Amino acid sequence: MxxxxxxxxxxxxxxxxxxxxxxxxxxxxxxxxxPAPSSIARTGVNLVQDGVLLESLAVTLRTLMVGLIVGNVIGTVVGVSMGLIRPLRASLDPLLSGLYTVPKLAILPLLLLMLGLGEMPRVIVVAIGSFFIAWISMIEATMGIAHGYLETAESLELTRSQRLRLVIFPAVLPEYFVGLRIAVGNAVLLIVGVEFVMGGSGIGSMIWNSWQIFATERMYAGIVCVGLLGYVLTKLVKMIARVAVPWSPKSTSRRR
Structure with a gap:
């Protein structure tokens, strides 16, 4: 099969x-x-040989990874904490739920006013998008932990750190990687959108500049590169998940 x-x-x-x-x-x-795919492929090869495509990809990937990691870590901590601590959930959930609906690119002008045209606004936009996906995934996963697991932990008189390490983290890890896959795709969309607006030397900027001068083969080559970037990162997350979460039902079904 x-x-x-x-x-x-x-x-x-x-x-x-x-x-x-x-x-x-x-x-x-x-x-x-x-343009024909063969023409797009030739243009892509020329861009790789000239170093333009690889340089643009490196700029985009660096910003994407920094924002993704920072946002995902903070979102995971906040989500798990809110799932475990009811007063914290009651105080923060309405605020974060309201902020979640705000388009992340709409925050970019404010960040540009505060931080200028450097790399930091790009990182923050990607981090905010990654934060909300990790937060939603983790709060739902934490609140959805079977009561039997928690009751067993109580009967064994596990400490708080032991509950986190032996019960809670193993239970939420499958959903964590599902959220991470979504966050990766969302991060690619955000960084390309930010580069459309801000310019610079990333893949999004290359696509936008190619559109402005009607260099369609170059534009399509950039679009293909973005698609491959998202695909490779998503496959990488899935591969890590298979190793890190062997008890996941999805991982078990693949072995059958």
Whole structure:
């Protein structure tokens, strides 16, 4: 079954790329707006050889990872704490729920006024987006821990640190990695959007600048790079989850 899934996963995009290439060669689509995949690939190779694409990717990846890690760590701590401490949940939940609905890019102008045009506003926007996803995932996972686990911990007279290490963390880890996968995709969207607005030398800026000068092959090469970045990071999180959370039902089902 896994081999069949692999074949389908590869064959489906290849099929659409072949159709796209044929449509471009036969003049069925306007190549000014939809250049042939072969043309996009050649442009991408040239950008890699010139170092432009790799330099832009490095800038975007550095900002993305810093914001993702900072936001995820803080969101995880806050989410678990609110799930365990009822007064903290009662005091912070309305405020955070209201702030969650605010578009993260809408905060960017305020950050630019306060911090200028450096890298810090980019990091903070990504961190805020990652924080809320981690917070929601962890508070729900913590509050959803089976009472039987907690009752067993009480009957064994475990200390607070032992409960966290032996009961709570193992119980919430599967949901943590689910939230992290969502946070990775959201972080890619945010950093590209921020780079659209702020400019600079990231992938988002390269895509936007290519659109402004109507360099469509270069623009599509950047879009493909963004898609591959999100895909690779998501697969990396899934691989780590399989190793870190072998007791997860999803991990168990993959081994069957």
């Amino acid at each position: 896994s081999r069949q899934n692999t074949v389908l996963a590869i064959a489906t995009p290849v099929f659409f790329l072949v159709l796209w290439e044929l449509a471009a060669l036969l003049g069925l689509i306007d190549t000014r707006f939809f």
